[in-house]
Amino acid sequence: MAISSLLSFTTHALILLLLHFSAAKHGGSRHHGRLNHHPHRRPSPTTNPRLHQAYIAFQAWKRVIYSDPRNLTSNWSGPSVCNYTGVYCAPSPDDPDTTVVAGIDLNHGDIAGLLPEELGLLADLALLHLNSNRFCGILPRTLSNLALLFELDISNNRFVGPFPSVVLSLPSLRYLDIRYNEFEGPLPPEVFSKGLDAIFVNNNWLSSNIPPTAFSGNTSASVLVFANNKLGGCLPPSIANFASTLEELLLINTSLSGCLPPEVGYLYELRVLDVSFNEIEGPIPYSLAGLAHLEQLNLGHNLMAGLVPAGICGLPNLKNFTYSYNFFCEEEGICSNLTERGIIFDDRQNCLPEKPLQRSKEECAAAAEHPIDCYEHPCGGGYGYGGDSASFTGGSTSLAPATMPPVSPSPSPSGYP
Known part of the structure; x- marks a missing residue:
């Protein structure tokens, strides 16, 4: 079934990211490799302003995280953002010699907090997976800066407000999962x-x-x-x-x-x-x-x-x-x-x-x-x-929707709703 095949969006998401980011490096050819938490080259903020922007974004995000029971963000300190848990770096598509933050995967973290405006500084992000946490509030408008964002999964959280229209401004978006939230209208x-x-x-x-x-x-x-x-x-x-x-x-x-x-x-x-x-x-x-x-x-x-x-x-x-x-x-x-x-x-x-x-x-x-x-x-x-x-x-013989069996949250995009 297609939903089963969509496991590729999650279990192979990092492979997709690598293909997305390595195309420029290899002349547009399909080249298999892996994204790195610890790339061989880790330019300092002074030589890599894009990683410095990412550092600012992560520090702002950490300040509005109120609960992190699995300590996933405990090592979010210092300028080496590619070492942060849940953060994945890759060569930039427009400059293969420059390392950028290409993906964030904090699925099943049970993290409580907000999404700060500074996330818009992560302009090289292609993947953002936050399902099964306790993030709340509304999506920041600055997400419109993420012109390379390919996958957005914020399912099974506590986001509110109208449908997040900011996602409509993302030119590269191909996978959208906002289920199990409290969007209305x-x-x-x-x-x-x-x-x-x-x-x-x-x-x-x-x-x-x-x-x-x-x-x-x-x-x-x-x-x-x-x-x-x-x-x-x-x-x-x-x-x-x-x-x-x-x-x-x-x-x-x-x-x-x-x-x-x-x-x-x-x-x-x-x-x-x-x-x-x-x-x-x-x-x-x-x-x-x-x-x-x-x-x-x-x-x-x-x-x-x-x-x-x-x-x-x-x-x-x-x-x-x-x-x-x-x-x-x-x-x-x-x-x-x-x-x-x-x-x-x-x-x-x-x-x-x-x-x-x-x-x-x-x-x-x-x-x-x-x-x-x-x-x-x-x-x-x-x-x-x-x-x-x-x-x-x-x-x-009631036909009312209230007769439906309860539906348990399914944090993975690979199952039925």
């Missing part, structure tokens, strides 16, 4: 047009509908994870602009409504699609039967109805198919016995005849009286299931 559509490879914004307090033009720009991401926010609205047809790149789309518990657009079936590289715990209506688009790479499909806990198409159940790489807690009334062809194909599935709490653990006849009859026409009302018609939600949210 609208998600700017510009985040989708920056040419990012991976976008993790799940488990914040982000709100506002996904605009129809959200995915109309320079869309090239392979992973989009929005889960556990309150974005609302419909998934726009412009999602098809990710057709050649998107491998994983996770929209769990994001207050989505309306119909699932058939354009999702155009995402021919998709391996994981999870839109569970929303208010999506209507049938499963037949176009999903064209997703030959799809391995995991989760439509559970929505308001969908109609039949489960055999074309989807017959997808060659499908391993896990969940469509429980909907109003499906028929499993077409091989869908009635996915066990024979070795597919893990969950079809509980639907309206499937002769299947165990289904909804009551009353619930199913009420749903059948209000079919949804997705061509006429692709983003919800203000009628149908949503018109009388009390009939569909009571007792053991």
Whole structure:
């Protein structure tokens, strides 16, 4: 799966950094080596002003760190910043004879503190990994000076405020992970047009509908994870602009409504699609039967109805198919016995005849009286299931997002939200 493959963003992050910084040194060729805590050449601040600027930045940062239970910053003293724990140096891309601070990795440090304005002095930084700490406050605007920043991971901290728009000004950014913080307010559509490879914004307090033009720009991401926010609205047809790149789309518990657009079936590289715990209506688009790479499909806990198409159940790489807690009334062809194909599935709490653990006849009859026409009302018609939600949210068949199992923080960008 693509999220698993994104381990390269973390476990091999330093290799990526080296390739990024050594290109100039080796005439643009791909040359493998390693970043160094202890480079052979350690110019003094008087001969290397860029390391001196980094020294100023680290000393300012240390002053606003209030708790460091693992003593990761205990050796942050003196001008030899390349010796600091969590700091990685490399030759500068514009001057291979000059050593610069290229990466910072303080993941899982449990450090409490702020990010000072002086971090903007680290103009050569390509990697900043701070996940699983207790940093708080807002991101300093001076981060806009980090023109080479390739990866930013501040997940699982205590940052607050609106979406950190400073990240939109970073020209080299390709990996953005801000999940498990307390960012709130609208998600700017510009985040989708920056040419990012991976976008993790799940488990914040982000709100506002996904605009129809959200995915109309320079869309090239392979992973989009929005889960556990309150974005609302419909998934726009412009999602098809990710057709050649998107491998994983996770929209769990994001207050989505309306119909699932058939354009999702155009995402021919998709391996994981999870839109569970929303208010999506209507049938499963037949176009999903064209997703030959799809391995995991989760439509559970929505308001969908109609039949489960055999074309989807017959997808060659499908391993896990969940469509429980909907109003499906028929499993077409091989869908009635996915066990024979070795597919893990969950079809509980639907309206499937002769299947165990289904909804009551009353619930199913009420749903059948209000079919949804997705061509006429692709983003919800203000009628149908949503018109009388009390009939569909009571007792053991609750569809409300509050019924979701608790999601534990996942500090690594390699797992589900």
